[in-house]
Amino acid sequence: MTAELPAAPGDTVGRPAAPRGRRDWVGRLLRNPMAVACMVFLLATVLFGLAGPWLAPHPPGATQLDAVNARPFTPGHLLGGDGSGRDILSRLMWGTQRTLFACVIILCSAVIVGVPAGLVAGYRGGAADSLINWVSDLVMTLPGIVLLIALYTLTGPNLVLAMAVFGVLVAPSYVRLVRGVVLGVRSELYVDAAKAVGLSDARIIGRHILWAVRAPVIIQSSFVLGAGIAIQAAVDFLGLGDPSKASWGVMLQESFANIYTNGWSVVWPATLITWTSLALVLLGNALRDALQVGASRHTLPRRARQRLAALLAEKAGAELAEEAATERPERAAAGEALLSVRGVRVAYPSTDGSAAEVVQGVDLDVRKGEIRGLVGESGSGKTQTACSVLGLLSPQALVGGSVVFDGEDLIADPAAQARARGRRIAYIPQEPMTNLDPCFTVGAQLVYGLRAVRRLGRQEARHELLALLARVGIKEPEHVFGLYPHEISGGMAQRVLICGAIAADPDLIIADEPTTALDVRVQAEVLDLLRELRDERGLGMILVTHNFGVVADLCDAVSVMRDGRIVESGDVRTVLRDPRHPYTQELLSSTRVVDLAEVATDG
Ligand SMILES: Nc1ncnc2c1ncn2[C@@H]1O[C@H](COP(=O)(O)OP(=O)(O)OP(=O)(O)O)[C@@H](O)[C@H]1O
Known part of the structure; x- marks a missing residue:
């Protein structure tokens, strides 16, 4: 659940956050002024071309003596005349039609050939993939212009054929793009689920895979259209098109012949070619930002980001001041706290200048x-x-409030946070297997991690780690030291990570659902281990979990979070026996634990 930062007068931060759903990409696109400008320009260009038959003042080939090399604004010839006495405006209108038509042919043939080939290569893999890759590499090596010259000698000027051939030459860019996306999507669980319910490959591709590749294909198409303009102009400019039909390339070629007598005749087609290509490329960039939300988050201008960060800090500061004025039991104990989190807020900015708050003033x-x-x-x-607390949020995150650890505010002082991280505050992650690098042995990773935070020789580190591995319950630590992550079980991997976390002798451990990926028996063992380590070393611990059973079993205190806020906080027994907040009551009633209160009492 997210919330918006409040509006600041005259600022944009208070506007509602950009909707996050995939279907909102059109909204995001329309909020981008550059994209809107490009779309308006391109629409005007298309209308300019389509209106040719009705609005062009002269037929494209009509010559008039008084229009020969006429300057712009000559009566009857707004943009002047070319060297043959033809009206430049009329020819531009007709030429726009032909140029855009050529680009559409390039795009269609590239998409029709490239997308299905990429889908098949990525989805089927094996021989089909090898063959398609081989053909695609071969096509990429073909020299396009030489091929067109050969084609010209065989068929004469044939726009449709020439552009279709060029489209096929461009198709490998789609093959590679689509294949890459499909390779990523193919192994997703929802694709496996679709297979499991018996959907045919064609339906899976049509329903799931095609949907995944649509965004990159749309973005790529914008770039291909931009390139298409240049290709078409180049083909006509080289004389491989039909000189009897007006197009931007043909006009550019003709005007070049008398550039010294009528320089303006070069300006018009050159401007249209440049601006249209540029508009398509910029629109492609804007589409990428709109369709790939992650990418768009990075593109928030620095100043807008700084404004949002300042607003967030101000909001957190105001709250802290307000809190200081009110007496709270939790705060009374803060003096003796190892870690004191106050008014922490985390927000993620969107490109429209708003920000969604995912943590809204947490105290613990x-x-x-x-x-x-x-x-x-x-x-x-x-x-x-x-x-x-750890300073491990993604770089786009805006953070406010204070996290005081051993007298230092880690949010205000990132250097102190970096010093504490891994040394005095350790982290145990949720997915043990994905947190170990498959390329290195368990021992190599542990030694590397320990030597990064403590000045120890390799042998000394190894010696210490072997003892710690034994302590966290790993039998034959010497043997496990030399194993790769895929050779150990999930439970062992979690013990290895716990060993890595405690090796630096931290004061505080943050364990993010450390037992979620483990089976019930191993879960219980890991929880016991954490309890023993706490008792032995006097560690403070934050245990992130969605399981009240784990809370009852292990925790002394609990904070219940909902929608980015702490709704209830206190001693475990009290909260479990007498939950005050309806959300805590709801969570407890949905937790299938025999008798949490009893467990807590026994614990
Ligand atoms: N990089 C990010 N950009 C934008 N929103 C994010 C980002 N990372 C997380 N969020 C959002 O922050 C909210 C809180 O996420 P968080 O991972 O803290 O939830 P959680 O309570 O730990 O859930 P879980 O138990 O599933 O891990 C979610 O709505 C999530 O979508």
């Missing part, structure tokens, strides 16, 4: 030797809160 404390559960449904902001 962790004391030495205390395990605090951070619990809530998926998307409530638990991980974002944990990552704001």
Whole structure:
């Protein structure tokens, strides 16, 4: 769940955030002034061409003696006349039609050939993939212009054929693009699910895969159209087109012949070629930003980002001041806290200058030797809160509020945060397997990690880590040290990561759903291990979870999160026995645990 930053007078930050749904890409495109300008220009160009038969003042081939090399604004010839006495405006209108038609042919043949070939290569793989790649590489090596000259000698000037051939030469760019996307999508779980329910390959491609490739194909098409303008102009300019029909390329070629007597005649087709190609390329960029939301987030101008960050910091600051004025039991204990999180806010900016807040003023404390559960449904902001402590948020994130650890505000001082991360504040991730590099042995990764944060010799680090591996319950640590991640189980991988986290002897551990990917028996063992480590080392711990059973089993205190806010916080027994907030009650009632309150009491 997200919320918007409030409006600032005269600023854009208060506008509603750009809708995030895929279908909103048109809205995002229309909010981009550059895209709108390009679309208006291109639409005007198309209308200019289409209107030729009705609005052109003269037929394209009609010659008049008084129009020979006439200057612009000559009566009856707004843009002047060419060397043969033809009206430039009329020829431009007719030529626009022909040039755009040529581009559409290039685009259609490239898409018709390239997209299906890319789909088949990516989806079928094997021999089909090899063959299509081989053909596509071969086509890319063919010299286009030489091929067109050969074609010209065989067929004479034939625009449709020439452009269709060029389209085929451009098709490999689609093959590669589509194949790459399909390779990524093919192994997605929803594609497997579609196969499992018996959908045919054709239906899977039509329903799921084609949808995934539509955005890159649309973006690429914009660039291909831009290139098409240049290709068509070049073909006509070289004399490989039909000189009897007006097009931008033909006009450019003719005007070049008398550039010294009538320079203006070069300006008009050259301007249209340049501007149209440029508009298509810029529109392609804008489409990419609109269709690929992730990319668009990066494109927020620096000043707009700074304004949003300042607003967020101001909002968090105002809240902190307000809080300081009110007495809260949680705050009373803050003095003795190992970690004190106050008014933390995390927001993600959109290109339209608004920002969505995914964490909205979170307060929590962790004391030495205390395990605090951070619990809530998926998307409530638990991980974002944990990552704001560690400074592991994505670079686009705007962060406000304070995270005081050992007297230093980690948000205000990123250098202090970097010093603490991995040394004094360690992290245990959710997916043990994906957090180990498959290319290196377990031992190599542990040694590397430990030596990055502590000055130890290789042998010394190895010695320490072997002892720690044994401590976290790994039998035959020497053997495991030399194994690659794929050779160990999920439970062992999680123990390895716990070993890596405690190796630096941290004061605080942030464990993000450390047992989610494990089976029930291993889950219990890992939870026991975390408890023992806390007892032995007096560690503070934030345990991110959506499981109240885990909270009841392990935690001393709990904070319940919903929609980026803490809705209830307190001692585990109290919260489990007597939940005050309806959301906590709802979460508890949906947690199938025998008797959480009892477990907590026993624990
Ligand atoms: N890079 C990002 N850009 C924009 N929004 C993001 C980004 N990362 C996370 N979010 C959003 O922040 C919200 C909170 O995400 P978070 O990962 O903290 O949830 P969570 O409570 O940890 O959920 P889960 O239990 O599923 O991990 C979600 O709505 C998510 O879509």
